[in-house]
Amino acid sequence: MNSPFSLNGRHPSINLEELELIPGVRTVAVHLTPGVATRLLERNLHNRKLSEKVIQKYVAEIRAGEWRLTPGGIGFNDRGDLVDGQHRLHAIVRSQTTVPMLITLGLPAASQEKVDRQRRRTLFDALFLAGMAVQRQEVEIATCLTRRIIRSESGAVPTDHLVKQTLECHAPHIKAVIECLKGASKSARGISQASFLAAATLYHEIDAEKCAEFLDGVRTGVMLPEDHPAMRLRRFLMGETSVKNMPRGGANQSFIFRRCVYAMQAHLEGRKLAGLREAEDFNVPRNTKEEGLLARG
Numbered sequence: 665m666n667s668p669f670s671l672n673g674r675h676p677s678i679n680l681e682e683l684e685l686i687p688g689v690r691t692v693a694v695h696l697t698p699g700v701a702t703r704l705l706e707r708n709l710h711n712r713k714l715s716e717k718v719i720q721k722y723v724a725e726i727r728a729g730e731w732r733l734t735p736g737g738i739g740f741n742d743r744g745d746l747v748d749g750q751h752r753l754h755a756i757v758r759s760q761t762t763v764p765m766l767i768t769l770g771l772p773a774a775s776q777e778k779v780d781r782q783r784r785r786t787l788f789d790a791l792f793l794a795g796m797a798v799q800r801q802e803v804e805i806a807t808c809l810t811r812r813i814i815r816s817e818s819g820a821v822p823t824d825h826l827v828k829q830t831l832e833c834h835a836p837h838i839k840a841v842i843e844c845l846k847g848a849s850k851s852a853r854g855i856s857q858a859s860f861l862a863a864a865t866l867y868h869e870i871d872a873e874k875c876a877e878f879l880d881g882v883r884t885g886v887m888l889p890e891d892h893p894a895m896r897l898r899r900f901l902m903g904e905t906s907v908k909n910m911p912r913g914g915a916n917q918s919f920i921f922r923r924c925v926y927a928m929q930a931h932l933e934g935r936k937l938a939g940l941r942e943a944e945d946f947n948v949p950r951n952t953k954e955e956g957l958l959a960r961g
Contacts, residue, residue, distance in 0.1 A: 688742060688770040693733065696765040701756040704738065708746040708753075715751065722755030724823035726763055737766030741773045748775075787824050796831060801861070805838050806831035808862035808917060812945075837868040844879040854901035855882055859917045863924035870948055871932060878931045891936040897927035900940055 725731050738749035746753075749765075756763055787807075791797040810822040810830040831838070841864045845855060854860070868875040881894030888895040899905045900923060910916065922942035929946055930937050 689768065690770060691737075691766055691768040693764065693766055695762050696738075696756060696767070697762045698757050698760050701753045704746065705750070705753050705757070707740065707744055708750050711746065711750050714754065718751045719754050719758065721823055722751060723759045725825055726755060726759040726761050728823070728825040730825040730828075731763045733764040733766070735766065737768065739768045739771050739775065741771045741775060743773065745773075747771060747773075787827060790824070791828065791831065796828070796835070799842065801842060801856075801858070802831065802835070802838050803827065804858040805841075805861045805865060806834065808858040808921065809834060809865065811917070812862065812921065834865050834869070837865045837872075840872065841865050841868050841875070841879065844876050845883055847883065854903060855898070857901070857920065859920040860897075860901060860924050863921050863928060866925070866946055867928045867932070870946060874932060875928075878928060889936075891938060893927040893931040893935070893937050896937045896940050897924060905940075 722731075738752060739747045741747050752765065756765075788797060788800045788803040791803055797803050807822060807827050807830075810827050813830065814822060814826065838861075841861055844864075845861075864875060864879060867878065878894050881888050881892065882898045882901070885895055885898050888898075890896070900907070901920075910919070919942070922944060923940045925946060926941050926943040927937065929943055932946075
C-alpha cells in the first residue's frame with residue numbers, strides 16, 4: 665500500500681503505512697433504508713432508554729430534507745450488538761425515508777461506555793459554523809420566534825430546521841435589535857431576554873425608526889413619564905412591578921412576549937398606558953415568509 669489516502673487533492677494526504685490499523689473494525693457509508701433499519705434494530709439488545717423527543721427531532725429533520733451525512737452514525741460491537749444509533753434507526757423507520765449514514769462494525773464492547781459522553785454541539789455551534797449566526801443571542805431570539813409561529817407555549821424546543829428557517833427570515837432585524845441595545849447596562853438583565861428581543865424584532869420589521877426610539881426608552885428610561893409604554897415595559901422587565909401568578913418555563917416566555925407586544929403596539933399607535941396587559945400579536949398582517957414556515961412546520 666504505497667499510495668497516500670487522498671481524493672482529488674482536497675483531503676489531507678495520509679500515508680496509511682505510517683499508522684497501525686485496528687483489525688476487525690470497518691466503517692462504510694451507505695444509503696440506509698427503512699427496511700434495513702428495522703432489521704438492524706433487532707440487534708438493539710442493551711441500550712439506554714429511548715427518548716421520544718430525540719426521535720421526533722430526527723424525524724422532523726429527515727422529512728424537511730435537512731438530514732446530512734456526518735461522522736456520527738450507527739455502531740455495532742464485535743458481538744454484533746447495537747451500541748450507538750438507536751434513535752437514528754427508529755427515526756428512519758418512522759419517517760419511512762432512506763438517508764445517508766455511516767455504519768461502523770466490530771467496535772470493542774467497552775465502546776458503549778463512551779458514546780455521547782463528550783460535549784455535544786449546540787444549534788448555535790452549527791449555525792455559527794454555517795455562517796448564519798455570530799452570537800448565541802441570535803439563535804435564542806429565533807427559537808422564541810419559532811415558538812410563536814408554531815403556537816408552542818409548552819417550552820418544548822422547536823426542531824432545528826424550523827429555527828434555522830426562522831433565523832433566515834428575520835436575521836437583519838434580529839441583528840438590528842441587538843445593536844440597538846448594545847449599550848444596555850449588564851445589570852439590566854431583564855432587557856436582554858429572548859422574549860423581549862423577539863417582540864422587538866417584529867416591531868422593527870413594522871417600523872424600524874419607532875422601534876429604535878422605543879428600545880432606547882426601555883434601555884435608559886430617561887425623561888419618560890410613568891404612563892409611557894417604554895417605561896411601563898422597562899419597569900416590568902427590570903422586576904420593579906409586582907406580577908401575581910407569574911407563570912414559569914415556556915409559559916413564562918410567552919407571558920413576557922405578549923406583554924412586550926402590548927406595550928410596543930401602544931407605542932406604535934401613540935397611546936399611553938395605565939398598566940400592562942397581554943396581546944397575542946401585533947395588529948398587522950403576518951410576515952408572508954412566516955406563513956410559509958407555519959405551513960411547512
